[in-house]
Amino acid sequence: MSSTATERHAAAPPSPHAPASDPAVARIGPNAIIRMIEALREQVGEAETARLFGLADLSHHLVHAPDHMVDERDVVAIHTVVRDVLGLAAARAAGRRAGELTADYLLANRIPQAIQPILKILPAGVSARILLGAIGKHSWTFAGSGVFTATAGHPVRFSIAGNPVCRGATADAPVCDYYGATFERLFRTLVHGHATVTETACEAMGAPACTFEIRWR
Numbered sequence: 603m604s605s606t607a608t609e610r611h612a613a614a615p616p617s618p619h620a621p622a623s624d625p626a627v628a629r630i631g632p633n634a635i636i637r638m639i640e641a642l643r644e645q646v647g648e649a650e651t652a653r654l655f656g657l658a659d660l661s662h663h664l665v666h667a668p669d670h671m672v673d674e675r676d677v678v679a680i681h682t683v684v685r686d687v688l689g690l691a692a693a694r695a696a697g698r699r700a701g702e703l704t705a706d707y708l709l710a711n712r713i714p715q716a717i718q719p720i721l722k723i724l725p726a727g728v729s730a731r732i733l734l735g736a737i738g739k740h741s742w743t744f745a746g747s748g749v750f751t752a753t754a755g756h757p758v759r760f761s762i763a764g765n766p767v768c769r770g771a772t773a774d775a776p777v778c779d780y781y782g783a784t785f786e787r788l789f790r791t792l793v794h795g796h797a798t799v800t801e802t803a804c805e806a807m808g809a810p811a812c813t814f815e816i817r818w819r
Contacts, residue, residue, distance in 0.1 A: 628747035629671035630766065633704045634780075635663050638680055641699035645692070658683040674746030678769045681780075685771060694779045697767065701783025708784075709791060718792060726794040726818055730758055733792055737785075744781075749811075756817065760785070761803075763811035768804060776801035778812045785816060794818035 642651040655661050658679040663672075685693040709718070713736075721729040731754040741750035748764035767778050776782075782799040789797035797818040803809035 628674040628766075630674045630677050630746045631743040632668035632670060632672055633707055634677045634700075634744065635660075635672055635680065636667050637700040637703040637707070638684075638696065638780075639664065639667070640703055641696045642684070644699060645696050646688070654683055654687060655680065657687065671743070674766045677746065677766045681767050682770060685777070690773055690775075690777060694777055697777070698779035698783040701780040701785075702787050704780075705784045705787030705791070708788065713788075713792070721792040727754075727756065729793045730754060730756075730789065730816070733788065734758060734760070737788075744784075751811075756819065758789075758816035759813065760816075761811040761813040763805075765805055765812040768806040768812065771806040773804070773806040775807070776804035776812070777806045778804060778814075781812070782814055785814065789816055789818070 639651060639655070642654060646654075652661070652664060655664050658676075660676055660680055663676070681693070681697065684696055688696070721733060724732075734752050734754050738750065738752050744750075745762050746764075746766045748762045748766060750760065750762050752758070752760035762778075762781065765778060765781075767780050771777055778801055782801050786797060786799040789799070797816055799814055799816050801812060801814050803811065803813040805812050
């Protein structure tokens with residue numbers, strides 16, 4: 603099957619000392635914070651969620667949920683704290699649930715309702731190509747200063763170099779369940795009910811980019 607590629611180059615990683623108002627600071631959509639709050643509340647409860655966000659110096663997001671793009675360093679910080687405090691297994695579970703919730707939000711509010719039934723009835727390969735193209739155009743909203751690259755076909759392959767979710771992490775298995783779960787939910791809903799996402803390489807394991815495959819057969 604022929605393939606097409608889409609790539610998004612975001613801004614260079616910002617200085618960790620840059621002020622929040624600095625335009626050089628990369629931003630990520632608020633779902634990365636809001637859905638993590640919801641996932642943690644389900645998993646560990648209100649009090650522990652508050653403690654984790656406090657340790658990440660992000661308690662303000664619990665007082666006022668963000669309604670605009672957030673500093674990508676906030677996303678790095680909460681994922682780092684959750685891994686350090688809860689451990690990798692619990693952090694991966696929280697990330698996966700946050701990804702599912704993010705996809706649900708996108709399906710309800712961002713992907714036009716008129717288009718969704720069309721994607722569902724098209725051949726999976728065609729729907730995948732259309733959906734992947736749309737995701738690539740908006741990758742700046744979820745990759746931050748990372749670089750998103752995607753190739754259509756079967757399997758669909760996508761990668762994020764400079765991934766904010768696992769930035770600074772060290773692990774012996776992939777840890778970027780947030781992205782994997784988001785894509786899996788979207789592709790299962792709009793492309794094929796048996797779509798699965800596997801992270802095949804992870805920066806936390808020393809890879810140059812976090813790489814994923816999406817298969818439905």
